[in-house]
Amino acid sequence: MVILSKDPQSDPVSGSPTPGEDAAPQRSSRDATCNTRQQTLYNKKIERIRIKDYRMLRGITYLDHAGTPPPSATLVQKFTKTLQADLLPNSHSSATADPNLSYRKTEETRLKVLQLFNASPDHFEVVFVCNATAGIKLVTDAFAGIPEGFDYYYHRDSHTSIVGVRELATTAHCLVSDDETLEWINNGFQLDEKRQEIRTTLFAYPAQSNMNGRRLSLSWPSSLRRNPAHSNTYSLLDASAYVSTSTLDLSDPSYAPHFTVLSFYKIFGFPNLGALVVRKDAAHIFNNRRYFGGGTTDMITCEGEKPWVARKKGRLCERLEDGTSPTHSIVALGIAIDTHHELFGGMESVAKHTGWLARCLYEKLAALRHANGRPVCEIYKDPKSTYGDTKTQGATIAFNIRKADGSWVGSSQVGEDALKRKIYIRTGSVCNPAGTAHALGLSTDDLEELYLNGFKCGEDSDIKYGPLGIVRVSFGAVSTLKNVDEVMAFMIACYYCELTIFVRQVSGVWLDMEWSHTYVFLSREKKVEYIRLLSLL
Ligand SMILES: Cc1ncc(COP(=O)(O)O)c(C=O)c1O
Incomplete structure (x- = not known):
């Protein structure tokens, strides 16, 4: 197996930041911090442009610009x-x-x-x-x-x-x-x-x-x-x-x-x-x-x-x-x-703006932890790249999600959950076979075995030894800070676990190994699991 290229900043073993700590690596001189005045002003300008030129984005969170951005009304x-x-x-x-x-x-x-x-x-x-x-x-x-x-x-x-x-x-x-x-x-x-x-x-x-x-x-x-x-x-x-x-x-x-x-x-x-x-x-x-x-x-x-x-x-x-x-x-x-050029003021402005958004979201995702301290996201950032530094990193974030017990949420499941909230992202192996396999720690032998067992790229059953696909969020010229907030609201509502109970006993009976290692999730949209446990007690 290839070693998993996970983001060291979100790894609890390697001394990860706690929520609120600055998760960002060193900043380059061209960096923007999450709320600088200049970036906020430019962000406001983009919000205005969206109203007039991007009506198709009303009421949705579009974050698949690496797939294709929408065209402006002025252009059409x-x-x-x-x-x-x-x-x-x-x-x-x-x-x-x-x-x-x-x-x-x-x-x-x-x-x-x-x-x-x-x-x-x-x-x-x-x-x-x-x-x-x-x-x-x-x-x-x-x-x-x-x-x-x-x-x-x-x-x-x-x-x-x-x-x-x-x-x-x-x-x-x-x-x-x-x-x-x-x-x-x-x-x-x-x-x-x-x-x-x-x-x-x-x-x-x-x-x-x-x-x-x-x-x-x-x-x-x-x-x-x-x-x-x-x-x-x-x-x-x-x-x-x-x-x-x-x-x-x-x-x-x-x-x-x-x-x-x-x-x-x-x-x-x-x-x-x-x-x-x-x-x-x-x-x-x-x-x-x-x-x-x-x-x-x-x-x-x-x-x-x-x-x-x-x-x-x-x-x-x-x-x-x-x-x-x-x-x-x-x-x-x-x-x-x-x-x-007329709308966005040149590519240099687009680069700064999208780099800033990606960095804001990266920092928030990297800092997001379940109540038991485990990171919610495993981010596939290259060790040599730095969010906010446009030389080494573009406005794309690839990651997977773990529950509080460390188990994975399949990327296609995340895609479905997101779509229910009108959030458009890309999931799967995203037409990048070797890069994705490396990030997920899948060797050629693993892939061959998966294929022989009937798995194909883009299929729904995307958890085997670990995840077989990734979740990709990508920003474009017309993205705004509100999109960052919308992704975070989605992550917290669907995957973040506020309360984790380590269950050892139910009705005075010691649980077997499988159950004793079960965590109970109490996230806003996962109440069902909690209720199921209550019925057992
Ligand atoms: C890096 C990269 N190369 C090549 C392509 C292929 O582009 P097209 O499908 O427009 O030929 C894509 C499309 O997503 C891409 O992201």
Whole structure:
């Protein structure tokens, strides 16, 4: 079994804080405390924005922003106005308009995307794809087309869509920790002794874990670049979770990954569109891509012995955007970028605000204890990350809940309980197979045994040796401090045990082992258990 990566701050054995004590680790200079004036004022501004722009959030507590945030009314209204006013022809139809408005708007939006990430068009190109996964597949297709194949290294905290690349690689290795990743980056290929020549290699990792929101080092691509042993290694950064509440800064190309993928709906809620941002010096990799779709070729023959194709040679978007481009989504994206900035005052403000909320909730959850002193939550925080420090931690908290007797509440049960109170969270293994397994202390053998016994991801019976899933709360630009309070009210009402009685005797009869170790819970919504015990007495 892998050692359970539990939060040392909520561990009673390792000297945990008592309620009221400061559970927070060291603060960075950019930190906010739970009620600073500046944060409170910004929070008020968001409350006002919610009333006008997010009517769908009325009466509910939405905390699955890592899944998708909702779109603002302003964005949707501006978009429908544009659709009503402008004719947007197929961008391949040059005779429809001059200049083709779809083409023009697409190019404007491409530039806006580069500006969003401080990326210079001299060094980067934007390729529109339908989501981050499609961007990953485009990169994979190119590497898979290399005649000698490619080797693949990916970090343990990767999303399923990054893990899947390994099926097309010649060899694949999961880097199970930051230490192993650094060792591999610094010392080249010592992990693979048989390696004779410098083979083409792809290294992929997330900028932020979609499981617990920890942020990984953004300097790994530049470290790889500096090591001659990695002269043929390319980096693929999955920025999907990171960009939703943070600015991705690609202003220094020497630091930037070769390929960056993301889904825009994770930032703006709409449109469902993604991007692959390619450093121009890595564009040649796409010469290996085998597939071609409409719009990416100069000439094709189909009949005869040797049909051939002349692919477009110019910009990457012309070579890689197969088929009719999603013009309406691209137009919506341009509006979304501007509207989001107008509403929230830029990504820096969003990062500070959401980091502050996550820290407030983390501190409260870490401090929450049953009357017998046992922590209510086991929080899966990475030991190196710090809530409130936007460099190391995003606005996501992953945890599980224990009753006062130490037994687990299944994550799907928590999801159901939450939904009854109109609290929207995510539960399960959240498409992060290795990160979640590590946090839960589940080894490959455990997972195999579970699968053979009929367990599948996302199923309800999610307690076996321990929990098989996690509870994930994630904040977004439109979250407020009230959401933190709502989660805490839910936790206290459903899981916090005010009174614990250790029962030894019922009606003068000593209880057997099973009953004598039973705690009686008296929480506000668990009166039934208490009443059951009274009937025994
Ligand atoms: C970190 C991360 N990577 C990749 C993805 C896949 O994104 P999409 O489903 O939009 O392709 C997600 C989606 O949740 C994610 O959180």
